[in-house]
Structures are given as C-alpha cells and as structure tokens.
Amino acid sequence: MKKVLLGCAVPFVLLGAVVAVLLPTVTVGAAEPGRTSVSGVPEEYRPWVLAAAAHCHDPALAPELLAAQLFEESGFRADARSPAGAEGAAQFMPGTWATWGRDDDHSGTASPFEIGDAVMAQGRLMCSLLGQAAVSGFVDDPRRLALAAYNAGWAAVEANRGVPPFAETQRYVADIIGNLARFRGAGQLSEITGHGxxxxxxxxxxxxxxxxxxxxxxxxxxxxxxxxxxxxxxxxxxxxxxxxxxxxxxxxxxxxxxxxxxxxxxxxxxxxxxxxxxxxxxxxxxxxxxxxxxxxxxxxxxxxxxxxxxxxxxxxxxxxxxxxxxxxxxxxxxxxxxxxx
CATH class of the missing domain: 3.90.1720.10 (endopeptidase domain like (from Nostoc punctiforme))
Structure with a gap:
C-alpha cells in the first residue's frame, strides 16, 4: 500500500495514566501556562478551578470545562443537595466522595460542601475519566465521554460504547459542552468575526x-x-x-x-x-x-x-x-x- 504522509508529525508527549490520579499537595494559583484564565466563575471558585485543571496531566481538562460542569451540577452552590443524595458544588454521592475527596483546603476535614475540597475532587475524577475515555476506542469526544461517565458512571458508557441514551445524561453532556464558551477566559479564544x-x-x-x-x-x-x-x-x-x-x-x-x-x-x-x-x-x-x-x-x-x-x-x-x-x-x-x- 502506498504510504501517505499526513503532516503534523511532531514530537510526542506521552499521555498520563488511565486510572485514578494521585495529585501532590495543592498550592492554589499554581496553574500551568495556558491554564490561567476562566470567566463567569464566582471569585471563591476561581483559584480552585484553575488549580484543578493545572494538576491534571490531560490538557482536555480545561478550566472552562470544570466551570461549566460546576454550573450544571449546582449553579456554584456549595451547599447544594440533590433528592438522590448528591452533595456540594460538584454533587458527589457519599460513596464516590469516599474515593475522591480529600482535605485540599487544609481545613482539617474533607467535605464535599467545602469549595476547595469539592472542586479538586471533581478535577481528580474528571482527569481519571478523561484518561479512560482517551484509550477506550469509543468514537466520540473524550470530554463528552468523561462527562457522561461523571453523570451515569463509566459502566454505562462502556455498555453503550459511548454516551448512554438516557435523557438526563444526554442533556447534561450537551448543556456543559454548549456552555464552554461562556466560561472560557479572556484571551483563550479570539472572537471569530465575519461571514462566509x-x-x-x-x-x-x-x-x-x-x-x-x-x-x-x-x-x-x-x-x-x-x-x-x-x-x-x-x-x-x-x-x-x-x-x-x-x-x-x-x-x-x-x-x-x-x-x-x-x-x-x-x-x-x-x-x-x-x-x-x-x-x-x-x-x-x-x-x-x-x-x-x-x-x-x-x-x-x-x-x-x-x-x-x-x-x-x-x-x-x-x-x-x-x-x-x-x-x-x-x-x-x-x-x-x-x-x-
């Protein structure tokens, strides 16, 4: 077969681990270059959203993705509770919180109702799910797959080889992806003008x-x-x-x-x-x-x-x-x- 040169053949950077990511002690504000801007986020959330994005190995976990997800989950309400028992700004069920929650704000307790703890746990879980999505082979945007798994569980994504057909999950994923531009920080995307x-x-x-x-x-x-x-x-x-x-x-x-x-x-x-x-x-x-x-x-x-x-x-x-x-x-x-x- 004749070889076709695609272009874009540039040095490679190995993607991170697929399983749960154990992060170092968080220094709020220690964001990597290119991950220092987000808009439309309450001030008390902003440093944690940036820190959670910066501490993930996967560049797909952009600050605006975490912000749009928090908005969808709780409207940035730290005291949010759902009828199903999900708690806090990132809406963790107690069993899931037991796996991902830590005392990231060094308050002495790890609580889904504390903004720093909730957002950093959200980042850890999303980082792991993005890793699973990236190597799954499912033909879809890994961000959509990770969001679907956050909402419905990775087993549901795996069973359907993609975003499950559940109305709630479909709406959840569409809403968050649709809101990314709303939370994208200044300078992260130039305004595209013109027609044609x-x-x-x-x-x-x-x-x-x-x-x-x-x-x-x-x-x-x-x-x-x-x-x-x-x-x-x-x-x-x-x-x-x-x-x-x-x-x-x-x-x-x-x-x-x-x-x-x-x-x-x-x-x-x-x-x-x-x-x-x-x-x-x-x-x-x-x-x-x-x-x-x-x-x-x-x-x-x-x-x-x-x-x-x-x-x-x-x-x-x-x-x-x-x-x-x-x-x-x-x-x-x-x-x-x-x-x-």
Whole structure:
C-alpha cells in the first residue's frame, strides 16, 4: 500500500495514566501556562478551578470545562443537595466522595460542601475519566465521554460504547459542552468575526477546541482513532494514536470546511489543492490556511486555520489538544505560505 504522509508529525508527549490520579499537595494559583484564565466563575471558585485543571496531566481538562460542569451540577452552590443524595458544588454521592475527596483546603476535614475540597475532587475524577475515555476506542469526544461517565458512571458508557441514551445524561453532556464558551477566559479564544465560507469554517473548527490530537485521526464525519507509522503516532514502542480519538491537523481543516469546500485529506494535498490562491501575510483573513514545511525535504508537515489577530486554531501534536495559539508559535523559517480555499 502506498504510504501517505499526513503532516503534523511532531514530537510526542506521552499521555498520563488511565486510572485514578494521585495529585501532590495543592498550592492554589499554581496553574500551568495556558491554564490561567476562566470567566463567569464566582471569585471563591476561581483559584480552585484553575488549580484543578493545572494538576491534571490531560490538557482536555480545561478550566472552562470544570466551570461549566460546576454550573450544571449546582449553579456554584456549595451547599447544594440533590433528592438522590448528591452533595456540594460538584454533587458527589457519599460513596464516590469516599474515593475522591480529600482535605485540599487544609481545613482539617474533607467535605464535599467545602469549595476547595469539592472542586479538586471533581478535577481528580474528571482527569481519571478523561484518561479512560482517551484509550477506550469509543468514537466520540473524550470530554463528552468523561462527562457522561461523571453523570451515569463509566459502566454505562462502556455498555453503550459511548454516551448512554438516557435523557438526563444526554442533556447534561450537551448543556456543559454548549456552555464552554461562556466560561472560557479572556484571551483563550479570539472572537471569530465575519461571514462566509472562511469564518464559518473557523467557527466549526472552534467547536473542537479541547479534543485530543491523534495522528491520522479524524474525517469529515468527526474525530476518530488514528494510527501509527514511521512518521508518527507512537512513542517508546507504544502506539498512542491507535487508542486516541481525536484529530490531526489536516483532518481538522478538512472537517472545518466540509462540505462547502471538499478539501483533500493531507496537509500536503491541501496545500497543492489551494496553492493557486495564495494569500500574503498582510492580507490574511479568517479561515485562511497556514502551511509549514520541512526546510530540507520541502514536505508540508503542518496546516492550521487563521482566526484573526495573529492567532490560529491548530491540532499540533500528540499529548496536546485542538487549541487556539499564536501563529508565531510555529517556526517562521518553516512557513510555506497561506492560501484561501
């Protein structure tokens, strides 16, 4: 079979463990770069949401995901109780709390009614569920699978090989994913303006923010498991792409434009198909495609969507997620040019 070079073959970062994550002592505010912003969250929750996101190995656990989940669970009410017996802002059942709850705020007790304890436990549980979702092989956004498991249990997700058909769980997942933009902090996503095919493609790509990178993964139908070859997908003899549902760079671009523009699958093919419509950097518009090539071989290895203000939406590498990033993050010496589909 003829080998197809996808592009996006960049250094890999090993995903973390699938099982429960034992976190170090929490220092509130010690968030990692890129996880320092969230909006629409009560001030007493904000440092804990940022800390919970920062202490997870999985970049899919963004602060806005935890915030939207807290809003759905309790409306940020620390004293919330459900008729079923769930307690606190993150709505833990007593049995689940016994596994995940700790005295993270160092008050002397571990309580689901204390904001710090509840949010950090929520982060630990979601981090573990995202790990399970990432290696499950189920064809869906791992965030959706993790949220469904938080609501209905991982056994229900496993039995249905995806989000269970329960009305409550379906609504729960849809509400949280739909509210992500509401809680996304300033600077985490530039406003995508304009009308037409390009801006529409950029907005469609933005719906995939936070979905994992998977070498060879993705199609016009949505994210999927990738595969490994001599150029990417594996590390230390382990095929990560084969168990990760997500996107590589060119699949994300193809999905964003489909079906208005039926772009081919790989970054190199997309460059060839659109090279007759080049765009100067000074004339970039939302939705334009940005390409990078290896300086020695000339092979196109990465493509991203321009979203304005010097920013792009990109699926960069294994261990990362679809995200907004400055165009300047990519090496200028490798820049092959921009095109307009």
């Amino acid at each position: 095919v390009g801006p529409d493609a950029a907005r469609r790509a933005a719906t995939q923010l936070g979905v994992p990178y998977s070498y060879g993964g993705g199609s016009p139908a949505g994210p999927s498991r990738g595969y490994c070859d001599g150029d990417g997908g594996q590390r230390d003899g382990q095929c990560l792409a084969g168990t990760t549902v997500g996107w590589d760079c060119s699949a994300l671009v193809q999905y964003a434009y489909w079906p208005a523009r039926r772009l081919p699958r790989t970054a190199a093919e997309q460059y060839s198909a659109t090279a007759d419509r080049p765009v100067a950097r000074a004339d970039l518009r939302v939705g334009d495609l940005l390409f990078w090539r290896h300086t020695v071989s000339g092979h196109i290895y990465h493509v991203a969507l321009y979203i304005g203000h010097g920013m792009m939406i990109s699926a960069p590498k294994t261990g990362d997620v679809v995200k907004e990033a400055p165009v300047a993050d990519m090496p200028d010496s490798d820049f092959a040019g921009a095109t307009r589909p």
